[in-house]
Amino acid sequence: xxxxxxxxxxxxxxxxxxxxxxxxxxxxxxxxxxxxxxxxxxxxxxxxxxxxxxxxxxxxxxxxxxxxxxxxxxxxxxxxxxxxxxxxxxxxxxxxxxxxxxxxxxxxxxxxxxxxxxxxxxxxxxxxxxxxxxxxxxxxxxxxxxxxxxxxxxxxxxxxxxxxxxxxxxxxxxxxxxxxxxxxxxxxxxxxxxxxxxxxxxxxxxxxxxxxxxxxxxxxxxxxxxxxxxxxxxxxxxxxxxxxxxxxxxxxxxxxxxxxxxxxxxxxxxxxxxxxxxxxxxxxxxxxxxxxxxxxxxxxxxxxxxxxxxxxxxxxxxxxxxxxxxxxxxxxxxxxxxxxxxxxxxxxxxxxxxxxxxxxxxxxxxxxxxxxxxxxxxxxxxxxxxxxxxxxxxxxxxxxxxxxxxxxxxxxxxxxxxxxxxxx
Numbered sequence: 001x002x003x004x005x006x007x008x009x010x011x012x013x014x015x016x017x018x019x020x021x022x023x024x025x026x027x028x029x030x031x032x033x034x035x036x037x038x039x040x041x042x043x044x045x046x047x048x049x050x051x052x053x054x055x056x057x058x059x060x061x062x063x064x065x066x067x068x069x070x071x072x073x074x075x076x077x078x079x080x081x082x083x084x085x086x087x088x089x090x091x092x093x094x095x096x097x098x099x100x101x102x103x104x105x106x107x108x109x110x111x112x113x114x115x116x117x118x119x120x121x122x123x124x125x126x127x128x129x130x131x132x133x134x135x136x137x138x139x140x141x142x143x144x145x146x147x148x149x150x151x152x153x154x155x156x157x158x159x160x161x162x163x164x165x166x167x168x169x170x171x172x173x174x175x176x177x178x179x180x181x182x183x184x185x186x187x188x189x190x191x192x193x194x195x196x197x198x199x200x201x202x203x204x205x206x207x208x209x210x211x212x213x214x215x216x217x218x219x220x221x222x223x224x225x226x227x228x229x230x231x232x233x234x235x236x237x238x239x240x241x242x243x244x245x246x247x248x249x250x251x252x253x254x255x256x257x258x259x260x261x262x263x264x265x266x267x268x269x270x271x272x273x274x275x276x277x278x279x280x281x282x283x284x285x286x287x288x289x290x291x292x293x294x295x296x297x298x299x300x301x302x303x304x305x306x307x308x309x310x311x312x313x314x315x316x317x318x319x320x321x322x323x324x325x326x327x328x329x330x331x332x333x334x335x336x337x338x339x340x341x342x343x344x345x346x347x348x349x350x351x352x353x354x355x356x357x358x359x360x361x362x363x364x365x366x367x368x369x370x371x372x373x374x375x376x377x378x379x380x381x382x383x384x385x386x387x388x389x390x391x392x393x394x395x396x397x398x399x400x401x402x403x404x405x406x407x408x409x410x411x412x413x414x415x416x417x418x419x420x421x422x423x424x
Contacts, residue, residue: 033313034366035305035376039423040404042107043088043412051091051099056187058178060158081106087273087286088409093176094267095294097187101272106405135351138321138331144194148362148375149331151302152321154192154260155358157185160322161291162360162377163193163301168414169291170304171358172382172400176268176289179276189268192260193297194331259329266294269413285344287382287400290413302360305376306407306424310338310346310363318348318363318399320381322356332356346379346399357383361399378402 079087089103138144151163161171169191176186272278273286310316321333332353340347346361361379366372379399402410404424411421 034368035374035424036307037368037423038404039108040306040408040411040421041109042418042422043405043408044105044107044418046085046103046105048100048102051101053097054093054099054182054186056182056184058181058183060175060178060183081109084109084405086278087271088405089272090269090409090413091272091275092267092269093182093186095265104409109405133351134336135324135327135332135334137327138333141196144331145196147300148302148319149321149333150194150299152194152323152331152359154323155291156188156190156192156262157183158325158355159358160356160381161191161358163297163299164290164304164360164377164410165301165414166296166298167293168301169293170360170377170380170410171289171291172380173270173274173287173289174382175358176291177270177274179274179283186268189265189291190262191265191291191293192262193299195259195261263293263295263297266292268292271409284382284385284398285400288380288406288410290410302362303374303376304402304407304410304424305363305365305378306402306404307363307365307378310341310378310401313363313365318346318350318361318379319375320350320356320359320361320399322352322359322381324353325355326353341401344401344403346401347396348399350381350397352381352383352397354383356381 085104085106088106089101092100092102094100138149143149153161153163153169155161155169155171155175157175159171159175161169161175164170176183176189268289268291270289271286274283274289276283307313310318316337317335318338319333319335321331323330324332334350334352336348336350338346338348359381360377361381362375362377364373364375367374379401382398382400385396385398400406407424408418408421412418415421
């Protein structure tokens, strides 16, 4: 984004900046900027075997090191069909701690179909120094509770994610697995969906018992699904009119701030391409995972999409929202232009902090044959990474792009039927 528009955005309120940035995407009426509709390959299950339980000893990594960088990727050979099938095979972790390994076959793969940006990349540009923080905190519930911001979720291991179905969350693989073992805490993994804090309703005599029962049931549900907010907030509240008024006043203020409805994860799936020993050079290309929730959410979700090149789109801009660690409890939105792109990765310098990893990267294009614009997830924000550049470690912000093969795999994880994943 050029310096003049940036200064303009920084001079106005964050909420208005969000609206302005969204309007910028609509500056063209060209029907060429539509979501492409093509068939994608089929990813079919071949065999599933049971594995031993995980140790859950891995520690979270705030930064990933040793990733194959831009220059490194230029020299990588194209993977064979056998390689792709090994990389796309996946491990499933269940909530009871058991695991399975599923091998897959890839069918109807058309290697001549020009979906991706091509393996060749332009020469790396000198990294620009981050100036003023260009992130926008979406603290107003009027916006944070509405689409597309409402699709963003918080992962209990400290990452973010995005709803891609009522019961499925797309996030980064490193948020639950370090390439060798599952992270400590994944045994009780939970996902937090934004909600408004509930107000205590004033009930008339005779109706309190029914309301109380309902409230107790909500407490049990929250406790069972990992939420600790509302139930613990009620502890220590004083008795008497004076204290009651103060507490009601405090609740009234708190109710304006968003909180989370936590839901436990039923199972999670990670591609073998993320595992160490499978492919050391392209491990970052497979930094994504799907979490299936125990309870469906009523929140609107965002569809997946595949685009050949982001840089050829209007402004070449991507968007994503997450829960950055330096702004606890708040949803943080940002957008920026993509600097470089490869077949599997998007290199950019969006301002971000730990905690935003796993956020869904999206763009907005027109639906074919319609004037309506639609947002779709085209990648997963992997985060700040140190990569090898001619033997020297250099840092980038990297997002894993959704390719046709990844689309087919994730779609099958979500729907359980490849026949529902024949096209984008």
